[in-house]
Structure formats: structure tokens, C-alpha cells
Amino acid sequence: MTDWQLVDGGITAPKGYQAAGITAGLKASGSKDLTLILSETDAIAAGVFTLSQVRAACVDYCRKQLQKNASARAILCNSGQANACTGELGWQDAKESAELLAKQLNISPQAILLASTGVIGQRIKMDALRQGIPKLVAAASVDGGKDAAEAIVTTDLVTKEIALETDIEGRPVRIGGIAKGSGMIHPNMATMLAFITCDAAVATNLWQEMLARAVNKSFNQITVDGDTSTNDSVIALTNGQSRTTAIREMGKNAEKLEAMLTEVCQYLAKAIARDGEGATCLIEVQVSGATNEQAAAQIAKTVAGSSLVKSAIFGRDPNWGRIAGAAGRAGVKFHQDELSIQLGGICLMDNGQPLEFDRDAASNYLKQAAAGEYLKGDTVLISLIVGSGSGQSTAWGCDLTYKYVEINAEYTT
Template sequence: MAAWQVISGGVTAPKGYRASGIVAGMKPSGLPDLALIVSDVEAIAAGVFTTSYVRAACVDYCRQRLEAKAAARAILCNSGQANAGTGSQGWDDAIASAQAVAQALGCEADAVLLASTGVIGQRIKMEQLQAGVPKVVAQLSETGSDQAASAIMTTDLVPKVCALETQVGDRPVRMGGIAKGSGMIHPNMATMLSFITCDATVSPHIWQEMLGRAVDKSFNQITVDGDTSTNDCVIALANGQSRTPAITAMNAEAETLEAMLTEVCMILAKAIVRDGEGATCLVEVTVSGASSDEAARKIARTIAGSSLVKSAIFGRDPNWGRIAAAAGRAGVPFSQDDLRISLGDTLLLDYGQPLPFDRAAASAYLTAAAESSDPDANTVQINVGVGSGTGHGVAWGCDLSYDYVKINAEYTT
């Protein structure tokens, strides 16, 4: 039984948070495009960011702010323009954005963190953003999480929101999150943003370490198309408003909190892949028997990210040879005589030996997953064994459809 329960409220479920999302006029579509999350008090802040050498101004801005002080009051996110590849003007726009929020909230500019998403090479429409900041501040609400989740979307079809509650000591602790992402999704990280709020009291270094491990097991284990972007970030705030004892070292309470943080990240990560551009199903790849968990995760990521595997799943073709080939090129040593592959309940390869199987039934399994509206039934399960080691890892991907090319061919037009 899980040590937490699912609750409603997203990023405003924990105590002491408000959020909002508005139409500021930065998106040509006229959809919501400016989101704000605010803690009533200064919160401990942690962040994990893209590993790309081409980064948006907001990524460098947040890194600098968090290195100087691991605390924040607010997160502002605009959608429509990525503000990446925009040179010194993009940096100036980031500084001006933080200053506008600080003035409206009555806090210091270094208490404001930033995120942007949209077309690379386009500066933020600063006139619209600066006019929108007072409005997004005025609409802050303890029930504003859904509005914020909608305002950070670009090609997403649905918002990604979750919240959980657990007990630390004898008091409830809540954690909520929102995310965006649909394409340019690949480990390290992807075109994804996620903002997580929590009302526990945690030491800065513990919170950062927890977030790093949670991201490695979730957002760094998803792939849609093999592309990593310029703006990716996961920012997590912990404001202490649950009034629970401070977590200053890894103990039982810390493990409970980290498990819940990892679960929030996994829920949001899988929601991103499920909403992959043109996707018809989620693909979950589980690898066991590796020499270490990281080795297993690497094999799983390689299989989930294989264009040939993804194309076969879209074509409802149980072509296990593509799975075997992807596992073999992951850069993790194993004996092919130990390789086992299952698709759903159907064992296709057993200790390196191909098995006869009902191809029509296996294809029907893939078809049923693609056509199901149930999140559990909409998932294709691929299980791979590579030996007798204790390493275990999971990665998530989606199929690769014709619509993926159409969506991305028309993205800036």
C-alpha cells in the first residue's frame, strides 16, 4: 500500500501556495500564455536543468539564482517564445521579467525564478508580458493550479497536474506538481517544464539531492523523439508551512518525502509521454538482471527511444528483433544468451532462443492498447531480462506516428 494518497489541487494543494494563469497575448493562438506560482513565505528551492550547451536565458538565470541562494518566492513562466538563442537581449528580458514580478509582489527580484517555452530563437514579447504581470498577480488563487497548468502548454493536448499527501511524524504533508511537454522529449532532459510545490521543511542540500534522484528515475527516463531542448527545467519549492519537524538528514521521514517526490515526478513524466506529439499509446520498458540500476535504466532508455521500436509499435508489429537490437547497442555489456523479451504476457525470446508465438494475438495486444482510453490499458508493456544481476530500471516512451511529422513540420508555420 502506498504511503501517500492522491488529492486534488495541483501546485496549490500544499499549504501556503497560490497560482494563476492568464492570456497575456504572447501566443498567436490567443490561448493562456503566462503562469505564476507564489509561496506566501520564502521557500527552499531546488532545480534540475537541461544539459544542452545551447540554453535559454531563463535556465542560466535560474542556475545563477539558485547557486547564490537556494530559496525563492515565485516562479513565472511564459509560453509562446522560448527566449533561447536570443543573445544578450534575451538575458536582459529575463532580468526585466523577474523585476516586473518582484515589483508586483513586493519582494526582491532574486526571489523570482523564471521559465519559458515556445519557439527557439524568439524573444519574449516583453510589452505583453509586462502588461500581463499585474493581471497574473491579481488573479493568484489557492485554487489556481489548473489555470497555471494550462498557461504553460504549447503543443500539449492536455494539462499535466497531480498532488499527493502523506504523513511526516503526526502531521500531513502535501506535494503538488504541474508539467508541460509533448515533443522534443529525451533524457537530459527534454522540452519539458515541471514545477513542484511542497509544504514540508527541508534543508536546501537535502531537497536538491532528493530532486536530483527523483528526476533521474522519472523525467530522465522518458523519450518521445530523441531530441533534447534548450529550456528544460524542474523546479521544486518547499515552504515549511505544514509545520512538520525540519528534515536535515536522510532518515525515515526523509525517505518518505523523497518517495512521494519521486512519485509526483513519475506521474508527471508519464503524462508527458502519454501526450507525446502524435502518440497513440504509452510504452513502458522494464529491464531486469543488469549489473546495476543505472545499467538497467540505460538499456530501458535505449529501447524506449529507438525509432524502429517506436515505429513497429505504431504499425502494431510485434518485431522483437528491434527490441533486441536496441538493447544490444545501449553500451551495457551482457550475454545475448541471457536475453529474454516479453511483449505484454507473450514471451518472444527466452535466454537467447526465439520462441514460436501467436503473431496475430501479439499484434492485437498493440492495437488494443492504442485504441484504449483507459490509462492502464493504453500502455504497451515491454519486459527485458539481460542476466541475473540485481539491476532494475524502467523507461517510458510512446509510438512514432505519421502525425508526429505533420505536427513538427508545421510547428512554426
Template sequence: MPVNLTAPDPASLLPVKGVELGHAEAHVRKPNRKDLLVMRLSPGSRVAGVFTQNRFCAAPVVVCKQHLAKSSGIRALLVNTGNANAGTGEDGLLRARRSCEALAGLLGIADDQVLPFSTGVIMEPLPVERVVAGLPACVENLGEDNWANAAEAIMTTDIVAKACSKQIRIGGNMVTVTGIAKGSGMIHPNMATMLGYIATDAAVAQPVLEAMIRHVVNRSFNCITVDGDTSTNDSLILIASGQAGNAEIAAQDADYVALRDAVTEVAATLAQAIVRDGEGATKFMTIEVEGGKDEAECRKVGYAIAHSPLVKTAFFASDPNLGRILAAVGNAGIADLDVSQVQLFLDDMLVAQNGGRAASYREADGQRVMQQPEITVRVVLGRGDASAAIWTCDFSYDYVKINADYRT
């Protein structure tokens, strides 16, 4: 079960003026489940995106990038689950474009004003006829208060829907930020998460929105990992509808910082929810790395710990075999690391220093901490002032079962 995570209360998900959402059961892969989502944006909305760096990126990712580059204004997003439309060659591109054409026709907009997204099984043809057949139902139930259904419609192996909202005041106007995300396995982002959509009704200039999404993703979705695999379909989209009534944020001033921090808070909540709902997860771990020469080497150490199957399985078993963490730190690729300066903590308990076990550490205390559902691993490198945090989960028997049986 997810670690300290429950489905959001639909009443807590605040409408974003200028953003409507509609869903359908299109039977893309399985019957009787929400698996198709349309988001319609008001004219003048600004959109920014970041995407997977996997070279086998999915057809919808390719089309999204093309449409963002050439469109006069994005007016709709289309998301299907059950099929990733990845590893599908030219045929996959044609099917992604066909879905855009169909939605554009229903909404009376241009094809390149639609951004397509897919998630699910890789290397199988997208059943575009089912997607197209489900679009009228999506359009029919479009509404600004449909965020809870939207969060459910983008789920695959997720157990819990992921969504949250926040409001702040900018220039005397109330501004809303609401986001949804999906992801449970194959999570190790490189500029994005599996699928995430965050919308605000603030008015934001396009260059400022582009800067904002880069800041946000590096402090949220680029700080998580479930299993070290980067998906072919990872995408994060940030939308600013401009309907809140604030003066357009055109520079990185105080209003920009206030909105940026609100969006980052929503994104971090969604990112952590993905890890808490990691496939088979029983533990949520925060890996804090301090005292590095720069943030990059702190992240390198954090990911070395978070990706280690030996570390992750030890946490699942609540086995304080903590030499595995030291081994991961030493294998992080820092050639001049002085291990005698490294300190390791579980929560606030000192485990290792001076190159070995701390004299005060007792294994029974380590086991007690590791039995908790939430644990902080803190590594002090003793090399500088930089720091970074990574969020991850353990590996359980269920992770293997879920991924072994994924297509059945």
C-alpha cells in the same frame, strides 16, 4: 489523442499553503489562451532545481541558475509559453532579467528572488513587453487554489493539462504535495523534464531538499522519452513552503523517506502523463530491463529501444516486427553482451531466447499484444541483478505533422 489520459479534476488539485498561483492571457504568441503564470512563495520557502544539460540552454535557464546560487530566498516563479527565449544570445538574457525586474517590482521583492522560465519556439526574441503587460493580471488573481489554471497556462503542444496531488501525515501534521508539468515532444530529459513544478507545504532543510530532488528526478522525469531530443529549456523545480507545521526535516530519516516517496509518486505520475500525451502518441510503452550488471547499462538498453524510430513505428502499426527490438538491444553499446542469455517478453509472452525466436512464440499473439494501448516490453539480459524502467510512446503520422507545422 492522449493514451488513457484525461485532464485532472480541478477539485482533486489540493492547495499548498504558502504557494499562490496567478495566470493571464498575455498573447505571447497566440491570442485567447493562457500563456503566463506567476507563482508567489511565502517567506522562508526553500527551492531546489535541476535543469537541461543541453549546451545551448535557454536564457531563462541561465538566469534561474544564477538566481538560485546567489539569492537570499526565492519568492516567485514566472513562466511564459509560446517563446522559449533560447538561442537568443545576450539579448535573451537581458529580456529574461527584464521580466524578473518587472515581477519583482509588482511583488515588492528583489530581482534575484524571481526565477524565470520560458517554453515554445527557439531562436526568436522573447516579446518581453507582452510578458510585462500581462503580469498585473497574474498578480491580481493569485490564489492557493489556482493549480488547474496554472497547469493550463504552461501548455504548448500538450493536448491535456498535467497535474496531481497527494497528502501524507508527517509528525501528526497533514502534508500536501501538488505538482504540474508540461511536455509533449522534444522529451528526453537529462536531469529534468521540459517544465515541471512540484510544491509541498512541508518544512524541509535546503540540503535535504537538494538530495530529494536528485532522487525524485532519477525515478521519474529521467525515465521518460518521447523522441530522444533534449530541450534547451528543461527545468524541474521543487518547492517546500514550510507551512504544514511539521518539525523541519533536516536529515534523511523516516520523515524524509515518507515525503520523498510522496514527491516521487507525484513526479512519476506527471512524467508518465507527458509520455501519454506525447505528440501524436497512440501507444504507451513501459520498457523494463532486468538482469543487468548495473542500473546504467539497463538504462542504456532501455533507451536504445525507446529511441529507435523502427521500434516506435512498428508499435504504431501494431506490427510484431520484433527483430527490431533485438537489434536495438544489440546496438545499445554493451560490448560483452552474450545474446544467447537475452530474453525478450511482450507483457508476459516470451518472444525471444537463446539468440532467436522462442519456440512457443506465435506472431498472431504478438500482434494481439501490440494492438493494446499500453504495452510492456521486458528484456532480461542475464548478466546480474540490476534493473531499470523507461516510459515511452510510439511514433505516428501525427508526430511528423505536429512538428513539421509547429511554427504555423
């Protein structure tokens, strides 16, 4: 039983937030391409960003801003151009974007955080952005969450949003989130963006620590294709508008809030993995019995990211040897005679010994997962036991299909 419940509203479900998503002309498709998330008051801000040495201007901009002052009023995201590998001109474009929005909102540019997504090497279409900013601000409202979620997507087939509510000290506290991502997805995040809002009052350092832990259990545990991007960012704001007592250190209230934050991140992360380019199903890899959580996480990520495992699942082939092989090369020590593997409820290997199993039933399990509804009954569950340790973790991925190659072979043409 959880301590929270689903609520409507997505990114604007917490108190004191507005959002908007408009078509500014940044995308040739004419789809929505400019997003604003706005806190009515100053909010504590936290961020986790790509570990790539090749980064978009928005990533460096946000890191610089958060080092100076971990607070913000607004997040601006453009979709269509990544503004990565664009040199000094790209940096100036990022700065101007923040200045344009700050002027329109009558706040300091230091209160703006930025994100971009699209093709690497392309600068933001600044003429379109300049004309779009006033329209974006005018469109901001408490009902703008869905538009904001639509305006950040690129190759995504669906939008990704969620909002949860819990009770702290007799008052409702909410966390909302939106995300985008479909390809170039791998641990240390990927070409994915996630924005989170909360109305609790939380100490600056604690909010950053909470977000980092939540990201490690969610976005850093998904993989689609083994590629990490230049732009990946998770930005979280919390503005205290729930009027609960400030949470300054770990304890009962902090644990409850962090658990809900992790749930929001995991939901969005799984939605990204399920929407992997060309994917037909979500893969969930559960590992237990490792020496510690980090070891279990490494094995789970390696299995979920294995091209051979992903291809076998697309082919509806219960080739468990590929699962064993991926686990064995994860860089984690364990005894192979303690390895057990299950596919759904079908046991394929037990304590290092292969078992007789119904191959047709296993193949049908994979077929049924591919035929399931989005995030409902479409999950291929792979369970591994690697010993008797207390370490356990989960990673998520998707199958590797012909469509993935088609999408990425023609991405810029």
C-alpha cells in the same frame, strides 16, 4: 501499498501556495500563456536543468540565482516564446521579467525563478508581458492550479497535474506538481517544464539531492523523439508550512518524502511521454538482471527511444528483433544467451532463444493499447531480462506516428 494518497488541487494542494494562469497575449492563439506559482513565505528551492550547451536565458538565470541563494517565493513562466538563442537582449528580457514581477509582489527579484517555452530564437513579447504581470498577480489564488497548468502548455493535447499527501509525525504533508511537454523529449530532459511544490521543511542540500534523484528516475527516463531542448527545467519549492520537524538528513521521514516526490515526478513524466506529439500509446520498458541500476536504465532508455521499436509499435507489429537490437546497442555489456523479452504477457524470447508465439494475439495487444483511455489501459509493456544481476530500471516513451512528422514539419509555419 503506498504511503500516500491522491488529493485535489495540483500545484496549490500543499499549504501556503497560490497560482494563476492568464492570457497575456504572448500566444497568437489567444490561449493562456503566462503562469505564476507563488509561495506565501520563503521556500527552499531546488532545480535540475537541461545539459544542452545551447540554453535559454531563463535556465542560466535560474542557475545563477540558485547558486547565490537556494530560496524563492515565486516562479514565473511564459509560454509562446522560448527566449533561447536570443543573446544579450534575451538575457535582459529575462531580468526585466523577474524585476517586473518582484515589484508587483513587493519582494526581491532574487526571490523569482523563471521558465520559458515556445519557439527557439524568439524573444518574449515584453509589451504583452508588462501589461500581463499585474493581471497575473491579481488572479493568483489557492484555486489557480488548473489555470497555471493550462498556461504552460504548447503542443500538449492535455494538461498534466497531480497532488499527493502523506503523513509525517502525525501531520499531513503534500506535494503538488504540474508539467508540460509533448515533443523534443529525450533523457537529460527535453522541451519540458515541471514545477513542484511541497509544504515540508527540508534542508537546502537535501532537497536538491532528493530532486536530482527523483528526476533521474522519472524525467530523465522518458523519450519521445531523441531531441533534448534548450529550456528544460524542473523547479521544486518547499516552504515548511506543514509545520513538521525539519528534515535535515536521510532517514525514515526523508525516505518517505522522497518516495512521494519520485511518484509525483514519475506520474508527470509518464503523462509527458503519453502525450508525445502524434502518439497513440505509452511505451513502458522494464529492464532487470543488469549489473546495476545505471546499466538497466541505459538499456531501458535505448529501447524506449528506438525509432524502429516505436515505429513497429505504431504499426502494431510485434517485431521483437528490433527490441533485441536496441538492447544490444545500448552500450551495456550482457550475454545475449541470457536475454529474455516479453510484450505484455506474451513471451517472445527466453534465454537467447526465439519462441513460437501467437502473432495475432501480440498485434491485438498493441491495438488494444492504442485504443485505451489516457493513462488507463493504453500502455505497451516491454519487459527485458538481461542476466542475473540486481540492476533494474524503467523508461517510458511513445510510438512514432505519421502525425509526429506532420506536427514538426509545420511547427513554425
